[in-house]
Every structure is written in structure tokens, then in C-alpha cells.
Amino acid sequence: EAGVAQSPRYKIIEKRQSVAFWCNPISGHATLYWYQQILGQGPKLLIQFQNNGVVDDSQLPKDRFSAERLKGVDSTLKIQPAKLEDSAVYLCASSPSGGTPSTDTQYFGPGTRLTVL
Amino acid sequence: AQSVAQPEDQVNVAEGNPLTVKCTYSVSGNPYLFWYVQYPNRGLQFLLKYITGDNLVKGSYGFEAEFNKSQTSFHLKKPSALVSDSALYFCAVRAHTGGFKTIFGAGTRLFVKA
Numbered sequence: 001e002a003g004v005a006q007s008p009r010y011k012i013i014e015k016r017q018s019v020a021f022w023c024n025p026i027s028g029h030a031t032l033y034w035y036q037q038i039l040g041q042g043p044k045l046l047i048q049f050q051n052n053g054v055v056d057d058s059q060l061p062k063d064r065f066s067a068e069r070l071k072g073v074d075s076t077l078k079i080q081p082a083k084l085e086d087s088a089v090y091l092c093a094s095s096p097s098g099g100t101p102s103t104d105t106q107y108f109g110p111g112t113r114l115t116v117l
Numbered sequence: 118a119q120s121v122a123q124p125e126d127q128v129n130v131a132e133g134n135p136l137t138v139k140c141t142y143s144v145s146g147n148p149y150l151f152w153y154v155q156y157p158n159r160g161l162q163f164l165l166k167y168i169t170g171d172n173l174v175k176g177s178y179g180f181e182a183e184f185n186k187s188q189t190s191f192h193l194k195k196p197s198a199l200v201s202d203s204a205l206y207f208c209a210v211r212a213h214t215g216g217f218k219t220i221f222g223a224g225t226r227l228f229v230k231a
């Protein structure tokens with residue numbers, strides 16, 4: 001079974017530029033998550049989709065971050081414009097169902113390391 | 118509010134010795150508890166989880182964890198450490214508070230010396 005795929009693996013941009021990350025979850029997984037992991041911290045949930053609907057985006061900085069999962073499969077996370085404090089690893093994860101309450105295990109991709117200069 | 122604490126930034130242990138990585142949590146209601154491991158330049162890998170039932174949970178790579186409701190703890194253990202266990206370990210909790218969002222601890226770096 002193929003795991004969660006993410007691209008690119010690394011990205012370096014100047015502040016105020018825009019950037020996009022792509023994620024393809026495990027086949028058949030209904031729920032997709034985007035996390036931000038700042039160096040020295042645990043992952044923080046940015047947004048959670050169930051199929052193509054948003055379940056939780058309470059911690060997404062909506063003035064600069066956006067995400068979509070149009071066909072309920074792969075997803076894109078965008079930052080526009082980027083700030084220095086956005087430097088982090090962006091992790092995508094998926095889980096089979098994600099119903100509430102969810103006991104599902106989340107399966108993580110390798111992450112995209114973003115450096116904002 | 119829902120929170121997870123990993124009180125040790127780093128744990129050092131000799132190969133062959135038992136290891137413990139500590140985790141405590143604070144939630145309202147019954148928690149779902151998870152341990153993940155992260156190797157350099159890789160995503161998090163699932164080790165084990167506690168949902169309900171037996172307080173001792175066994176997981177991947179010989180790891181186990183004990184759920185202690187009275188102490189609100191979920192410590193990760195392994196009877197005999199390997200050098201290859203050296204990695205970053207994250208405890209996570211999911212509970213009714215916060216809409217079942219998963220909250221991760223800050224992580225504990227485990228260093229196993231040969």
C-alpha cells in the first residue's frame with residue numbers, strides 16, 4: 001500500500017512570495033489533515049478535510065493560508081504572502097474515516113520543509 | 118483546555134537497558150492517546166494507541182505504553198533499547214475538548230548509546 005505522498009520535499013522562498021504544497025493521501029482515506037511543525041515543537045493542525053468538506057480550520061491563518069481538496073482526494077495548501085515565521089515543515093496526513101469521535105490512526109507523509117528568507 | 122506535556126526534552130539510555138519516555142495529558146472526558154516516532158527528514162510513524170480496554174498497549178518495534186487514568190499519564194516503554202530506536206518521539210491526545218482535534222506534545226528526543 002502506497003503511503004501519503006507530498007511534494008515538493010524542500011522549498012526556499014523570499015518573504016512575501018507565494019508557495020504551494022501538494023498532498024496525495026492513502027487511497028480510500030476519507031480524511032486529510034495539514035499540520036505545521038515548527039522546529040522544536042510538535043505538529044499543529046492547520047486544517048482537516050473529510051472528503052472534500054472542511055471539518056476544522058480554526059487554526060489556519062486565513063489571511064494568508066488557504067487549502068482545498070476539490071475532488072475529495074489530493075489537496076493543495078497555499079501560503080500567500082509568506083512570512084519569516086512560516087518557516088516550518090508542513091506535514092500532510094490521512095486517516096480512513098475520521099468520523100467523530102475518531103479513533104483512527106493518522107498516517108503521515110514525509111513533509112515539505114519550507115524556508116522563508 | 119486540552120494539552121499534552123512531555124516533560125523531558127531528551128532521554129539518554131544505554132543499549133540493552135529499559136527506556137521510558139514520559140507523557141501526561143489534560144482533557145475533559147475520555148482521551149484517545151497516541152505515540153508517534155519521527156526519524157530525520159521523515160514524517161511521523163505510528164507506534165501505538167490507547168482507545169479503551171486494557172491499560173497496557175503493545176505497539177510496533179517492541180514498544181508498549183501504559184495508560185494511567187489517575188495520574189493522567191501515558192508513558193512509552195521498551196524493555197531493551199536499541200541504537201536504532203534513537204529518534205524523536207511524540208505523544209498525542211484526542212478528546213472531546215476542541216472538537217476531537219489531535220494535540221501533539223513538543224516531543225522527546227531519545228538517544229540510545231551503544
